[in-house]
């Protein structure tokens with residue numbers, strides 16, 4: 001078959017392979033190769049790679065363009081795919097005959113070398129991008145604006161590199177030559193690197209090499225299957241893995257999106273001397289799965305190829321290690337045993353720390369909280385596991401070995417933060433990720449389509465799906481979830497009840513559907529036994545159970561076969577089978593069922609769950625969980641009992657006690673007990689909230705009364721939501737009296753937005769809701785709409801919101817009388833959102849402040865916005881910092897704002913505004929009776945423009961300041977102009 005036919009026939013497969021992971025990187029790599037091989041010319045590239053369009057549409061366009069170019073181009077396209085795709089994705093594709101890429105003469109110009117060497121340059125520049133900027137800036141090839149345009153946090157490091165290359169090409173031959181010269185100079189370093197690599201293969205003895213092979217195959221075997229699917233069939237990670245949203249924040253609070261390989265890369269480093277990277281994320285956000293993927297790719301030599309040995313650890317398993325061990329024993333006993341010459345292998349590790357990587361999954365599950373009090377640096381001396389672990393993380397032991405630690409955020413205190421090289425946040429699936437994940441779950445695309453469609457019709461459920469574990473559950477039980485007779489699930493408890501029912505039903509000999517009524521009662525015995533094991537485990541931070549412990553709890557083979565418990569995937573050598581819950585959240589769910597259904601429970605069990613302080617050892621003291629309790633730390637442990645899982649348990653308790661599940665529970669526990677439990681939960685929630693409100697500081701004079709919520713506030717709100725009783729929400733919120741509610745950096749995603757809106761809609765007085773630096777996204781925005789009428793201001797800086805989110809927000813916002821301020825700095829907005837803002841401006845003549853900085857609004861968008869602004873009389877603050885309005889946009893805005901009688905503050909910082917724009921703004925100054933500050937830093941205004949501004953200022957005494965730092969003026973001109981008008985700031 002010809003290459004053209006192959007491209008046509010395999011179109012769906014090719015598209016899936018290149019876009020299936022949800023990341024643009026594979027497509028970009030293919031494009032790099034095609035540019036280098038001259039299959040595509042620059043104009044083709046520009047028409048194909050349109051950032052505003054989804055990756056899939058870019059990929060389709062690529063296939064069309066190449067197909068049109070004929071047989072050779074199609075052959076080279078297939079060759080590029082073959083080079084870029086990972087092995088496992090290639091198996092389904094046929095690449096046809098080998099197409100040799102012709103050796104070309106060296107390009108005549110530096111700009112053309114940027115294209116022909118593009119694949120290599122992208123690789124080289126990834127680790128040197130900051131230095132490259134420095135060189136381009138100091139040689140005058142780049143301005144700050146050029147750097148800012150490339151260095152946008154929304155781009156991944158590879159995307160930044162490609163933008164850098166594109167920008168250098170636009171700048172011309174000098175810039176291209178400068179960049180290539182710089183890269184040549186860094187070459188010796190690279191050569192050193194190569195030499196180093198050569199030395200390694202040379203110095204690594206045959207036994208070390210053998211050990212590396214054994215470790216690789218052991219890690220590959222351990223990470224090949226997704227363990228949590230154990231009870232429901234084994235899924236290969238390759239088939240199921242979907243990229244999650246990974247972000248890193250720099251010192252000044254800006255976030256950058258990362259790819260898997262960047263986890264240990266240079267982007268986002270806060271402390272160069274430290275070598276522990278933290279991957280933090282909420283329960284079920286995919287931390288373990290991400291580490292598993294990382295392990296698998298390393299084992300296949302597809303990632304971290306400069307890492308010679310990778311040792312994966314699980315804190316869950318380390319909990320069960322009571323012996324004092326040396327580092328050597330820890331590595332070899334817990335990961336992989338060298339068959340020969342272990343001393344030599346260990347010496348290799350000691351001598352080459354930079355070639356070794358340790359990963360620690362689930363630090364939050366480690367029984368002891370991190371401390372840096374005890375120092376230990378000897379790799380051969382045995383010490384207790386906590387000492388070993390904490391010294392590794394601090395770098396006292398094995399300095400230079402890179403460590404990647406995954407943990408829930410709550411478990412990382414300030415003392416550990418001190419030792420972090422960087423903190424990477426895993427934020428679950430993006431909307432595209434959800435779609436991608438669902439598609440991977442079903443072999444029948446029709447079914448996948450139906451599930452996606454139903455999800456999109458139920459935003460409460462869709463918002464849950466941003467957390468991968470819920471997404472997985474939803475796809476497992478789609479029949480019950482989406483076609484349920486009892487209504488569509490709303491809460492996390494609803495979803496987990498359905499998954500339990502699904503599991504029991506799966507194993508039942510009865511016909512499908514027969515269990516619907518009374519299924520819990522029928523399986524109460526199993527539920528209580530599992531529940532007791534789960535609760536006692538949580539109390540003791542124990543997540544792995546021996547067969548013996550299961551027996552002591554009366555759990556039989558039949559109970560185990562239900563699938564909630566799975567064999568533990570243990571890398572260490574143990575003699576007996578061990579079990580863990582399918583996922584930790586399921587352990588919490590069974591613990592919650594136990595708290596509610598066990599009639600013999602201590603009456604203080606529920607209030608204790610809701611206590612926020614250190615917990616005392618409970619009446620459910622886990623005396624029988626022998627192996628989990630290390631006697632030497634038993635006393636300390638009462639303080640260390642891990643809170644997040646108990647909080648999740650409390651959340652499930654609230655959900656299970658909701659009115660909707662009353663009948664289900666009544667089958668299993670007396671009505672009086674249920675009522676008692678409900679009262680206890682309501683009382684506990686109300687008390688905990690009161691405590692929270694008590695700490696709201698009195699407002700400083702002249703400032704608004706404001707509350708900065710602690711993470712536990714979000715948890716309490718989620719518990720209230722789970723109860724689905726609006727009177728509880730109403731009563732609690734009646735006591736909250738603040739004007740500003742600050743929830744920044746609180747990991748607020750769509751699920752939290754649903755709960756927030758549920759309670760905030762009951763506020764007596766409107767608040768300013770500040771949700772900056774979370775992961776709200778478009779779905780979260782939609783979830784917030786029910787409380788928009790109670791928000792006078794909404795701050796959503798840095799939240800991954802797109803034009804679609806704005807469409808929905810404005811649709812509702814225009815009808816909310818009290819809604820007056822909106823801040824959307826650093827989101828993903830383009831010109832397509834400005835039509836909505838224009839409508840908002842026209843419709844709301846009491847709107848006060850609109851801040852849209854650091855988005856992607858060009859002159860076209862600014863003109864559209866201006867059209868709305870020309871009908872608005874109320875706006876006081878307009879911020880467009882860091883967009884691309886240019887002169888045209890600035891002029892349109894200035895003209896539109898002339899009619900405004902309230903405008904106080906306007907920012908067009910860093911918008912490519914030149915003197916023409918400045919002269920239009922000067923006219924605005926001369927007419928405005930209200931404007932006080934005009935911000936025009938980092939533009940391209942020259943002397944003419946400033947003179948217009950000065951002239952206008954002479955007629956306006958109200959304006960206090962015009963900021964003009966970083967424009968096209970020499971220091972002498974700045975000094976001279978400043979003398980003419982003191983309100984100008986350069």
Ligand SMILES: Nc1ncnc2c1ncn2[C@@H]1O[C@H](COP(=O)(O)OP(=O)(O)OP(=O)(O)O)[C@@H](O)[C@H]1O
Nearest residue numbers: 228240241242283284285286287288289468469472
């Ligand atoms: N990237 C992913 N691709 C596909 N499925 C995923 C991904 N991440 C998570 N999942 C699904 O979600 C489940 C839970 O994920 P995981 O155990 O990795 O979360 P976690 O953040 O480690 O949770 P916890 O903090 O509770 O331990 C996985 O078993 C898997 O089914």
